Amino acid sequence: MEFSFISHLHCPKCQKEYRADEIQQLCTCGSPLLVDYDLQELKKHWTPASLVGRSNDLWRYHELLPIVDPGNIVTLGEGLTPLLRMDRIGSTMGIDHLWMKDEGIIPTGSFKARGAAVGVSKAKELAVQELAMPTNGNAGAAWALYAARAGIKASIVMPVEAPVITRNECAISGANLNLVNGLISDAGKIVGQAVKEYDYLFDASTLKEPYRIEGKKTMGLEIVEQLNWKVPDVILYPTGGGVGLIGIYKALKELVELGWIEDKLPRLVAVQAEGCAPIVKAWEEGKPDSQFWEDSTTIAFGINVPKALGDFLVLEAIYKTDGCAIAIDDAALLKEQEQIARLEGVFVCPEGAATFSAARKLRESGWIKAGETVIALNTGSGIKYPETVQVEVPVLEPGERMTRG
């Protein structure tokens, strides 16, 4: 049996098809490309029972991933992250079955590792020698480190305000790192210019390469496998570029086509920050795509994306699943972050905290019902964002007495 059932790529806008055994970037029409598999053939050979005893990482789903030769896999053991019950914080919201998919427990400390593992592996398979990308920090760190493992050169451009620790990750990996006094959109223009000048440079920008979606979609596969092939009612996802949401939606549709789950998908929720909510605005206006959000700002830096290339795919996923989009203010998500740590013992990232705030608001409004199964996606570890915590603490001299808290 084939290791991968990848067949080709196609453009979701103009339906043009592309080969999967050559380097591809965007469609000629400017749209991102999506990966197709021979699901009808795969269906004959592959069942949930096939997964028993497989590796506890995302490569357990290799038939539904784009790497043809297992020798090209570049892995740090990413995937099959914990799906944790969050009963104590759930009870403060009136949600009986609240779970968190914890993407902090993954190489490089954020869910970006999934996109990087699959994207870099496929880049290696296609003999890419050098790549470049703009980033809000975590994706750049992940791609820099996976590229180092693959022996591929990487150039990373990130805003000066991106989490400082992600600079260290890029630097220690040996990547060529540049900061920009601006937003990820400014970093994107700088990378675009470089790719134009150096034609051997692979553009690994979000959705300009087609394979990170495949890595991200494994979050959807895992959530359903971890719930024993039952789909939850709601999945809340912190949305910047939106690749994870696009990926989860794609995964669920593929599982339906394989006959592994029924045709009732969870309602997908795009959670944004009030200071950067282009998807929310588009959804509220019933539009198929978003507009550039001027002067965007939020402490949840990973979702400070004023205009996403895949906005139309995010909105499609929301519309088709009867989902919604919702914006959270920074004060609310910081309060939620502290509550989660105090009640559940997890130091989540600000983006992850926003999904809990969103669940709370949607329960209050009645959009989420008490008995529904709700998944909040924490996209990374809080230890990458030390500045979100205020620490005031007594300093003792040896022999002094401990304070009583």
Added chain:
Amino acid sequence: MEFSFISHLHCPKCQKEYRADEIQQLCTCGSPLLVDYDLQELKKHWTPASLVGRSNDLWRYHELLPIVDPGNIVTLGEGLTPLLRMDRIGSTMGIDHLWMKDEGIIPTGSFKARGAAVGVSKAKELAVQELAMPTNGNAGAAWALYAARAGIKASIVMPVEAPVITRNECAISGANLNLVNGLISDAGKIVGQAVKEYDYLFDASTLKEPYRIEGKKTMGLEIVEQLNWKVPDVILYPTGGGVGLIGIYKALKELVELGWIEDKLPRLVAVQAEGCAPIVKAWEEGKPDSQFWEDSTTIAFGINVPKALGDFLVLEAIYKTDGCAIAIDDAALLKEQEQIARLEGVFVCPEGAATFSAARKLRESGWIKAGETVIALNTGSGIKYPETVQVEVPVLEPGERMTRG
């Protein structure tokens, strides 16, 4: 079948036995206590095949863990961390089969999560309401967060020089945090005084509670399971308090008694820093225990432990397995940390980097042979130690050109 096969506790110094269903701290003789299981009974029911399809965390070994009622388990999904091939860095050392057990991919970002998960779960089972402990940072962060999830109050005392991020983890968990202008030994005295004053306060100091060893020993179980029940030739472990090494040795002996592995154990190596090497000194002198190391200092803060309560158990594990102890200087481990990131794409902690330096030195000296299977244990994620990386990076204005690295 019973969930746990725990039978009792015993003192490895004076052999006195203790009940496992009551709170215990040290033996009356001052020694740490070890946990015993009814291995002869367990052997009748439990085989490697029993593990197939179990949860991908350390609770897959619940028969060999001390929690009697599964309802008392406090988990964040810890364990079954990646065992990664490290071929590229291995080839620079002349070691053909070098692997890394990556304990950065775990809740709270360090292997301390294992001890905390099992220790806090057992504390909950024994109805502990409040605990206190000294720490070099990571253990305190882990215990504070797991205690929060369990609803147990925690007081943590750490040196001012401990990694700053671990303060944030303690603070956001709601723990009572104190810093001390001194070493972990000074923090220990402060906790000891508090425990004496408040008799309801459980002393969760390293080895003063008997259950964290059981959590740490799962590293040994996992390494052997991940190698398909074959033991490696060498395991290198960065040694401060040494609980992980004691735990791995205990796990291996239990597996021998269960008949799951043969009676030839891997050679266990205690890796210390040149600025704090009491175990190395004792081993070089052939002594059964160590002496307090004056004015200890190293950038690998987690192994800055001038005198470990379990030193005699660490030394026994080394002597019995024909292992050794070796000290690494800070400059060497920082260089190794960078090499690992550049060649393997992993940002390891300084303590983890020290085990690679040790492997390199031991290969050079011939103590490790080229064809041996060698496991380096990385105890935590480098992202908790940003100050170990120098970052000098150009800052562009929007529209400027990317540098070519």
